[in-house]
Amino acid sequence: xxxxxxxxxxxxxxxxxxxxxxxxxxxxxxxxxxxxxxxxxxxxxxxxxxxxxxxxxxxxxxxxxxxxxxxxxxxxxxxxxxxxxxxxxxxxxxxxxxxxxxxxxxxxxxxxxxxxxxxxxxxxxxxxxxxxxxxxxxxxxxxxxxxxxxxxxxxxxxxxxxxxxxxxxxxxxxxxxxxxxxxxxxxxxx
Amino acid sequence: xxxxxxxxxxxxxxxxxxxxxxxxxxxxxxxxxxxxxxxxxxxxxxxxxxxxxxxxxxxxxxxxxxxxxxxxxxxxxxxxxxxxxxxxxxxxxxxxxxxxxxxxxxxxxxxxxxxxxxxxxxxxxxxxxxxxxxxxxxxxxxxxxxxxxxxxxxxxxxxxxxxxxxxxxxxxxxxxxxxxxxxxxxxxxxxxxxxx
Numbered sequence: 001x002x003x004x005x006x007x008x009x010x011x012x013x014x015x016x017x018x019x020x021x022x023x024x025x026x027x028x029x030x031x032x033x034x035x036x037x038x039x040x041x042x043x044x045x046x047x048x049x050x051x052x053x054x055x056x057x058x059x060x061x062x063x064x065x066x067x068x069x070x071x072x073x074x075x076x077x078x079x080x081x082x083x084x085x086x087x088x089x090x091x092x093x094x095x096x097x098x099x100x101x102x103x104x105x106x107x108x109x110x111x112x113x114x115x116x117x118x119x120x121x122x123x124x125x126x127x128x129x130x131x132x133x134x135x136x137x138x139x140x141x142x143x144x145x146x147x148x149x150x151x152x153x154x155x156x157x158x159x160x161x162x163x164x165x166x167x168x169x170x171x172x173x174x175x176x177x178x179x180x181x182x183x184x185x186x187x188x189x190x
Numbered sequence: 191x192x193x194x195x196x197x198x199x200x201x202x203x204x205x206x207x208x209x210x211x212x213x214x215x216x217x218x219x220x221x222x223x224x225x226x227x228x229x230x231x232x233x234x235x236x237x238x239x240x241x242x243x244x245x246x247x248x249x250x251x252x253x254x255x256x257x258x259x260x261x262x263x264x265x266x267x268x269x270x271x272x273x274x275x276x277x278x279x280x281x282x283x284x285x286x287x288x289x290x291x292x293x294x295x296x297x298x299x300x301x302x303x304x305x306x307x308x309x310x311x312x313x314x315x316x317x318x319x320x321x322x323x324x325x326x327x328x329x330x331x332x333x334x335x336x337x338x339x340x341x342x343x344x345x346x347x348x349x350x351x352x353x354x355x356x357x358x359x360x361x362x363x364x365x366x367x368x369x370x371x372x373x374x375x376x377x378x379x380x381x382x383x384x385x386x
Contacts, residue, residue: 029211073266073295077262077295
């Protein structure tokens with residue numbers, strides 16, 4: 001149990017996927033203008049990362065058994081793309097309310113490097129299925145936390161008078177830098 | 191647009207990093223030193239040129255509905271090829287860049303050029319476009335890497351020019367965001383003056 005708790009804290013705070021591993025920075029900068037969209041995106045990512053990691057973990061067992069490890073990259077990205085499509089169709093059918101909340105973000109997630117990144121990281125570590133799923137879930141929670149914090153900061157920032165050249169992305173990057181510095185304070189925690 | 195312009199536009203006017211803001215993940219993660227940034231840029235350029243050539247050659251035969259998955263398969267094929275080549279000839283670089291080599295598959299620059307340029311232009315133009323955008327990406331990554339290396343460890347391309355340590359934060363995550371922010375601002379200032 002302790003091992004799972006450590007993995008949880010480490011994935012969220014110490015090795016935050018966005019602020020120390022730089023995976024998924026595109027949506028981090030792209031859809032963080034509003035708190036509500038950022039929260040929706042985070043939930044969709046959380047769902048897809050956990051699901052995709054479990055599926056690719058099983059797929060990797062098959063690839064290893066067949067001696068085809070070099071197909072990892074190509075098969076993982078196809079599986080993720082197919083999975084995202086499927087999730088979209090299933091959600092539309094069984095839960096229209098959830099679909100309307102997450103729907104617009106789902107197509108964007110295929111090219112979110114956090115999903116492929118986590119799937120590829122997991123298979124290089126000696127995780128069993130439970131650990132892999134838990135790692136993916138904690139990591140994506142870390143993504144959500146950074147995303148929501150950042151969106152909150154950016155909402156405040158929009159009201160301020162920023163020098164002309166810094167408007168938009170540059171000031172967002174400066175904010176991200178300060179946020180990353182704050183998260184550095186957690187290093188050495190576990 | 192002239193052939194020469196196809197190559198040069200990627201460096202300033204359509205610079206993928208500082209103007210289009212694409213491919214941020216490898217930009218931030220691999221630029222801990224000038225050499226690392228440059229290797230990442232060249233690796234991406236390799237995939238970009240080859241995928242542009244192949245996609246422009248086969249674009250006419252791909253049904254419109256499945257074009258994105260098909261492009262991804264083409265790109266992923268070249269990324270796998272690149273992984274083999276790098277493992278064989280430059281294992282040290284492959285180690286340092288690590289996860290970010292397979293992640294070229296989801297780099298928006300590569301897919302973006304396939305969708306925006308390669309599928310409606312000739313093979314030669316697409317190859318030149320790949321070279322241009324690839325050069326722009328390599329230049330900006332090298333520049334960002336150089337700035338971070340100089341501030342963070344007091345060296346340039348591995349040669350130390352001051353004694354002692356630099357500002358460690360510039361090699362770590364916060365410095366990546368900060369250096370990129372200031373480079374974008376400088377780039378904006380310089381290019382907007384030129385336009386006036």
